[in-house]
Amino acid sequence: MQTHRRKKVEIVVEAAFVRPVLDWLKEMGATGYTLVPKVSGDGHHGERAAGDISRVFDNVLIIAIVREEVAYRILEDSLRVLANATGIVYLSDVEVARAGHF
Amino acid sequence: MAGFLDLALANLATPMVLCFALGALAAAIRSDLEIPEAIAKGLAIYLMFAIGFKGGVAMRADGGAAALLALLVAALLSLLLPLLAFALLRLLSGLDRANAGAVAAHYGSVSVVTFVTAAEFMRLSDLPYPGYLVAMMAVMETPAIVTGILLARGGLGRALSGPLLREVLANGSVVLLVGGFLIGWATGDEGMRRIGVFVGDLFNGALCLFLLEMGLVATRQLRSARLLSPGLVVFAFLMPLAGAAIALALALPLGLGPGGAALFATLAASASYIAVPAAMRLAVPEARPGLYVTLSLGLTFPFNVALGIPLYAALAQRLPF
Numbered sequence A: 001m002q003t004h005r006r007k008k009v010e011i012v013v014e015a016a017f018v019r020p021v022l023d024w025l026k027e028m029g030a031t032g033y034t035l036v037p038k039v040s041g042d043g044h045h046g047e048r049a050a051g052d053i054s055r056v057f058d059n060v061l062i063i064a065i066v067r068e069e070v071a072y073r074i075l076e077d078s079l080r081v082l083a084n085a086t087g088i089v090y091l092s093d094v095e096v097a098r099a100g101h102f
Numbered sequence B: 001m002a003g004f005l006d007l008a009l010a011n012l013a014t015p016m017v018l019c020f021a022l023g024a025l026a027a028a029i030r031s032d033l034e035i036p037e038a039i040a041k042g043l044a045i046y047l048m049f050a051i052g053f054k055g056g057v058a059m060r061a062d063g064g065a066a067a068l069l070a071l072l073v074a075a076l077l078s079l080l081l082p083l084l085a086f087a088l089l090r091l092l093s094g095l096d097r098a099n100a101g102a103v104a105a106h107y108g109s110v111s112v113v114t115f116v117t118a119a120e121f122m123r124l125s126d127l128p129y130p131g132y133l134v135a136m137m138a139v140m141e142t143p144a145i146v147t148g149i150l151l152a153r154g155g156l157g158r159a160l161s162g163p164l165l166r167e168v169l170a171n172g173s174v175v176l177l178v179g180g181f182l183i184g185w186a187t188g189d190e191g192m193r194r195i196g197v198f199v200g201d202l203f204n205g206a207l208c209l210f211l212l213e214m215g216l217v218a219t220r221q222l223r224s225a226r227l228l229s230p231g232l233v234v235f236a237f238l239m240p241l242a243g244a245a246i247a248l249a250l251a252l253p254l255g256l257g258p259g260g261a262a263l264f265a266t267l268a269a270s271a272s273y274i275a276v277p278a279a280m281r282l283a284v285p286e287a288r289p290g291l292y293v294t295l296s297l298g299l300t301f302p303f304n305v306a307l308g309i310p311l312y313a314a315l316a317q318r319l320p321f
Helices: A015-028 A068-081 B002-012 B015-028 B037-062 B065-093 B097-108 B112-124 B132-140 B143-153 B162-169 B172-201 B203-227 B230-254 B257-269 B275-283 B289-317
Strands: A004-014 A034-039 A059-066 A087-096
Touching (some): A004 A015, A015 A034, A015 B275, A059 A068, A059 A087, B002 B289, B015 B112, B015 B203, B015 B289, B037 B112, B037 B132, B037 B172, B065 B132, B097 B230, B112 B132, B112 B257, B132 B143, B132 B172, B132 B257, B257 B289, B275 B289
Antiparallel strands (some): A004 A087, A034 A059
């Protein structure tokens, strides 16, 4: 079967920034996304506990499958967009069946 | 001060405050007690709707020019209190602009849960209050946010973005509160007759469970208090007292009566920890949430619930109305 290479962009970001980040991803060329809510963790900015009453300690995981050029554009621009937010961005290689879909 | 002690002890002996203490104890001994998030949210929805509705029903009887003046004064107080908070913060802790502005916004705004707890306390202590106090709470939520942003950034700039405005004006709690209030106002006593058991009799029990959750949450948040300087801790207790004093002074010419004055003082003394943190993340992202959430939720909220409310009530009863 013929598969096509794409990049998976994963962004773990604090819940407060979800809307602006999703809008930005769309602008950068992502055709869609998957959102995993209520993600917790720990890192440079301290513990992130999901389900927090003030919602400022909640994280979400955003997954988007995009073309390689789009992925690198996103990674580069993320330094600006996420400068003040708590979160991480990383890329990985994936294969998909529907080339026109991503 | 005998009046205060009596009220303080009476306050501490209510199921609501004891539930709060239970939650705090559970968190302190690292119990795995958790109120499922959906239930906590459900309780919050119920409490906000109920208090809004009851306020609206009462407003129908009480409303008028006095109410409008009180609303205006309340909104102005919310707008201006952050200035005092900002000054105190810089004085006591030398905090930078962004963080000081963000924290200040919290203290100009209000905590609905503190208000709800105080309102119950007034009811149990036989201190009636005008229905428009609920409307005053609603108008005090937002103006402080604008002032906070101005102080933190030295200007509004592009801070008032779409997502921020939506967060601030259309967030769930505001819609419920204002909506409930309008529904109560529109349906009045007839409406109360229909849902009185739900918003009246069940209220205290729900408040108990919610305060249990708040005790858990506030105490767990307090673990970050080690990061706070002594000056900030002092601020967390001083600012509510300052806010309450100003409100008590204003309550006199507004003719709020002792119950209304005590509630107004509680509003001025309370600090938001639900609506404002989310707004500050968007508007002043340079500020550290660990700071403002710990101060308002971990320190000021328990202070108000345990000691502040009976104190403001005792002082309000001494005002020459």
